[in-house]
Amino acid sequence: MTPATSTTLRQIPAGVWALGFVSMLMDISSEMIHSLLPLFMVGALGASAFTVGLVEGLAESTALIVKVFSGALSDYLGRRKGLAVAGYALGALSKPLFALAPTMGFVLGARLLDRVGKGIRGAPRDALLADMTSPANRGAAFGLRQSLDTVGAFLGPLLAVGLMLLWANDFRAVFWVAVVPGLLAVMVLLWGVHEPERPLAEKRVNPIRRENLRRLGAPYLWVVGLGAVFTLARFSEAFLVLRAQQGGIPVALVPLVMVAMNLVYAGAAYPFGKLSDGMSHKALLAWGLVVLIAADLVLATSAHWTTLLAGVALWGVHMGMTQGLLATMVADTAPADLRGTAFGFFNLVSGVSLLVASAVAGWLWDQWGASATFYAGAGFAAVALLGLLRKSST
Numbered sequence: 001m002t003p004a005t006s007t008t009l010r011q012i013p014a015g016v017w018a019l020g021f022v023s024m025l026m027d028i029s030s031e032m033i034h035s036l037l038p039l040f041m042v043g044a045l046g047a048s049a050f051t052v053g054l055v056e057g058l059a060e061s062t063a064l065i066v067k068v069f070s071g072a073l074s075d076y077l078g079r080r081k082g083l084a085v086a087g088y089a090l091g092a093l094s095k096p097l098f099a100l101a102p103t104m105g106f107v108l109g110a111r112l113l114d115r116v117g118k119g120i121r122g123a124p125r126d127a128l129l130a131d132m133t134s135p136a137n138r139g140a141a142f143g144l145r146q147s148l149d150t151v152g153a154f155l156g157p158l159l160a161v162g163l164m165l166l167w168a169n170d171f172r173a174v175f176w177v178a179v180v181p182g183l184l185a186v187m188v189l190l191w192g193v194h195e196p197e198r199p200l201a202e203k204r205v206n207p208i209r210r211e212n213l214r215r216l217g218a219p220y221l222w223v224v225g226l227g228a229v230f231t232l233a234r235f236s237e238a239f240l241v242l243r244a245q246q247g248g249i250p251v252a253l254v255p256l257v258m259v260a261m262n263l264v265y266a267g268a269a270y271p272f273g274k275l276s277d278g279m280s281h282k283a284l285l286a287w288g289l290v291v292l293i294a295a296d297l298v299l300a301t302s303a304h305w306t307t308l309l310a311g312v313a314l315w316g317v318h319m320g321m322t323q324g325l326l327a328t329m330v331a332d333t334a335p336a337d338l339r340g341t342a343f344g345f346f347n348l349v350s351g352v353s354l355l356v357a358s359a360v361a362g363w364l365w366d367q368w369g370a371s372a373t374f375y376a377g378a379g380f381a382a383v384a385l386l387g388l389l390r391k392s393s394t
Contacts, residue, residue: 013132018192019125020148022185026088029182030114031262032157033098033175035255038238039245041170045104049242053362055104056238059111063352065121071127071344075337080124080131081195087121087281088189090114092182096279099175102370123343127248127352130331131196131340135377136277142324143273146268150320152181154262157255164252216342220333225345226285227326229387231353233292233380235361235373237261240299240312245301261312261319268320276325282388288321289385293378298348300374365391 041047041055070087074080095119098109126142133141156178163174237258244257276284295314298307326345334342357380364372 005111012141012144015132015193015196016129016145017148017346018188019129022146022189022193023090023125023145023149024186025154025181026091027152027186028156028159029092029095029180029185031153031180031258032046032160032163032178032181032222034238035097035157035241035258036171036174037111038241039251039254041104041107042242044171045101045253046105047104049239049365050359051104051360052238053235053358053360053365055111057235057358057362058108059115060351060358062112062352063115063118063315063347066116067108067123067347067351068341068344070120071340071342071347072129074124074340077198079195080128080340081189081193082246083124084121084128084193085189085372087117087119087124088182088186088367090120091115093181094188095182096176099172099179105338106129118364122347126327126331126343127339128193128195133321135332138279139324139328140270140274142331143276144325146320146324146327147394150262150266150269153268156181157262160255161253161259164255165387169252183286197291209382213341215335217333220330220342223326223329223333226350226388227330227346228349228353229384230285230289230326231350232357233246233289233377233384234318235357235377237315237355239361239370239373240315241363242365243299243374244305244308245387246370247305247308248279249305257308257312260309261316262303264313264316265319268317269324273324273328276328281325281329283348283375284325285322286385287363288318288325288386289381289388291321292318292381293385295383296374296378300306300371300378303370305387315319366371 017348038052038056041052042049047055047284070083074083077083090115094110094114097113098107099106101110129145130138130142160174161178163177164170165172240261241254242255246253249257270283291314295311295318297312299311303305326346330342330346331339360376364376
């Protein structure tokens, strides 16, 4: 890496800010539901921890798998905004289904529909952001979008806590309110984001044909493998919510755990994204894994609220250090006309890893308790760190 010119917030394109606010609004909507959903599944519908892990793993991996198709389609069409709008609209329209859900099967269906929407919008949105930026400010731009996204991820649980206290733990009423910010996100995207003009190719070709996929190259494939290992080491955040419940925190206040984690995440994402524009990506990823190991070890030792807050704060620092950076690395190593496909395939591989990680985490939780789940996460992260250090030394 060569030193990059420091990017200020004013130098980041307006479209990146708009995409950030779209992400923020949708995350408010989603996290109002997701911060309560594990408790709703276990308490109201009688699900086991393994079932929670399986539902979360299936849902999140579905979103990541769908991204490969939407990303490739955005490359083929040469346009990205329309797919992003469709994905955000589907996500918004899925929210009422959670309020109506009478069984776990219904919850699973709603969760999958919501995540299909996320999958449709994810790769085209990230590719659109990359199209709006240059390599000199791309890390800062991805960090800013991730930071605004995460502001929504802590405002959502905060709203959920207030409404649960106001309405005496009425899960379904809170789920209905979550519909509103989801619809607002679609409106901001429709009127606030303008797709940049792209050079017209002489002939549109299928981006997933063999000769095009070969253009992605070894540096990109290394980033894909790295992202998969990171996902194995970091299972669904639903287990943070269940860990908080073990500590005796009242049900209405449990979402504050996600507020704390996302508050730290939001504060860390932009500074570390900006830092990544001028330092070794591998070094920053390595430190991110060190922080994840520390978070898992802290969470494994105790469910007391002070220990829990320390663990989720470290988890938030890890997310801020690594998530925007991995997206930047995908954008930097992929050809501009294949960025949608590149983000999609990256997320396909990460989706399979997430399904495996969440199912294993839930099984360990049911068989040997919460500590075993977090110790296993620390072990996966340590293996990933050793692999990264070995790669860096060669």
